[in-house]
Amino acid sequence: MTEWLNILIQGALLGGLYALFAIGLSLAFGIMRLVNIAHGDLIVLSAYIALVTVNATGMHPLASVVVVVPVMFALGYALQRGLLNFTLGGGLLAPLLVTFGISVIIQNVLLQVFNATTYRLQAGPIETASVGIGGIAVGVFPLIVFATATLSIAGLQLLFYRTAIGRAFRATSDDADTAELMGIDNRHLYALGLAIAMIFTAIAGVLMAVRSTFDPAAGPTRLIFAFEAVIIGGLGSLWGTLLGGMVLGIAQSVGSALSPSWQILAGHIAFLVILVLRPSGFFPRTRD
Amino acid sequence: MAGVTVERSTRASRAFGIVLLLGLVALATLPYWSGAGTMRLVSEMGYYLALAQLWNLLAGYAGLVSVGQQAYVGIGGYVLFYLTSDWGMHPLLAVALAGPIAAVISLPVALAVFRLRGAYFAVGTWVIAETFRLGVSLIESLGAGSGMSLTPAIVRQIAPDRAGRDLIVYWVSLAIVALVCAVVYLVLRSRHGLALAAIRDSEPASASLGVDTFRTKLTIYVVTAACTGVVGAFIFLQKLRLTPEVGFSINDWTVVVIFMVVIGGIGTLEGPILGVIVYFVLREFLSDYGTWYLILLGSVAVAIMLLAQEGLWGLIARRFDLRLFSLRRHLSH
């Protein structure tokens, strides 16, 4: 019994990481209707930036967020303002194929610079520390990741529903043309939107770098996990994404318990089943 | 309106038709005036051209941008290997059967994946391909992770000697490419093709006019899957060895194909041809540079999508007002 409870809890906490993966993807789609195929590669890029920072300064991996987040924020702003803004408004081919191209470019640049070696950032005792909750040993690090995901989503909800800029984001997402007529500079807002999305992409990258190994080709798998979490949870709902991540995490956890090579496949199967049975996810909110 | 007729071909397209015919004759007789190396290269260009035309049909014409066609390449390969090893079937028959089998598999896939739109559809197709890859690598009778091989006994069924096999395989490759291009061309000239053009311009409008967008898209998806399956089976007939990694590889069968179509010109029949040529020329000169080569390809594709969406062919066609494949109907007196 506790065996299964353990699997459930591990899976749910893993879902926190997947939700963090998914936040950036969800934000970009919610604000700009942009599905960023390079999203997973940007998570991996963040991990490599963390690696470089840790190697250069010797700081603790988790502390490297103070460097990685601003860098990715700036990168996100520049990428949207300088490149991706020009793909919007003309149909789905341009944004999709441009971000696809960017994905391939990032992967190969990373491969060129860092080779195919896998890395992992050492965070010390926190990686293996655990607390006992109701007779089950729950890892401290997974709890931190889950808490980060929850706080991030809560923070974003506050941003979107309690601030002027959040209002502007929602208005632009509804009707960009009229938002412009109300004094909102769309180009700047979209760039800011991706920049904010990158904050969470950066955090996700750093946490991932500690939790598991990564290499230049790891991007697409992260994208798929993020995507599955978003679809299971329902487009347009951030809390739904958290739930989606947890469902995915639990499915993978169950699969992994049956046999390690089943882990990712179990996640895909759960995703496909939910897609067929309940295509709009659990908490759909977006009008298409 | 007396004396007005609807025509399909233009003078340029008729001239091109003749050039094409001559080219096909040259290709068919290639074994007699060139060596095995060139035959393999032409075969390889051929199957990439087939994959490119199929992806273009799906994405450029039907608006279904799939990043998961590698699923059917792998399925085609595994159908070939399984039917020849476990059922003792003749390899060429197995290649042909890969088509209908891939078509049947594509139906439930479409059921799942058509629930998604736009870029989410794209990632969905990717998940499907990954699911197949992971699933197949768990199945023992398909060789699991280490894959399968075509034994010499199987291969000898095509022809007893090496030279004979090369010849037959080469002509089969030409036949497949010609068939795929013909299928794509005929689909686009048909009612479905007209429907696609309407859907591409405006899906709601065409739906309100009675165009069954779902049926049309499904038909295109299944036909493309079937053809991709045949091409996939053929690819691995040549390679003789198949693993889940290679069979369902997104880099080999999708990334490269997408770049070819985008650079050549998405949404035109001439574009993929140009794209394949450009890709192979670049590969000749740059393949030593591995990752730089892909970075270059990626950058060119990005630049084209931002600056010249019609691709290289589009630029040429606009400059010279050229259209080689007669797809449009126009009025003449």
Add this chain to the structure above:
Amino acid sequence: MSLLRTRGLRAFYGDFQALFGIDVTVEEGETIAIIGANGAGKTTFLRAVAGALACGAGMVEFDDRPTGARSAHEMVRRGVAMVPEGRRLFPSLTVEENLLIGAYCGRAGRWTLPRIYELFPMLAERRGIAAMSLSGGQQQMAAIGRALMSNPRLLLCDELSLGLAPVVIRDIYVCLGAIAAEGTTLVIVEQDINRALDASARFYCFQEGRVALTAACRDFDRAAITSAYFGL
């Protein structure tokens, strides 16, 4: 010095030319009407003035500065606001949030949230609900309020009476009068000629992208206007 002046304003949607050289002048504090049939170019004109449609820099002069090439959000900052055709409130936002969006550009002035609620009391009662659940007339008032929140010097109103009952239209035009009395310059685009002409000092009649007729409302009789309207 007029507040707004357009000189030979030409505007295109892609290859399609919608305006063929419009000359319009609006003095500060005036209310003018632009009338014309569907497709005459009235909305195109407003969008060009508001910056939502690009045109030659010198073709539009606002406050004596060429603004034809300026984008819409910049024009709001300069004091040009639009009540778009069809209201176009933001569905994801409540009534109050829609009004607050209007103040995004941060222009100071008389029109604050409390004053808007004074002008439109029924909006105050419904401030927390989704904007799209308002009736047509209430939505129109919210749209006007939203535009006012940017404290514009020039307010462009596109087809306010579209789809509304006469009683509601009457109330809206009373509010417009109050707004004009505060000194705001109004350009009113309408298909309903009578309302527009009653509210305005001067009018322009557009026909197929050109000005067919312009005069003071007092001086002209309805028959002549109808002829110009239909291009007879």
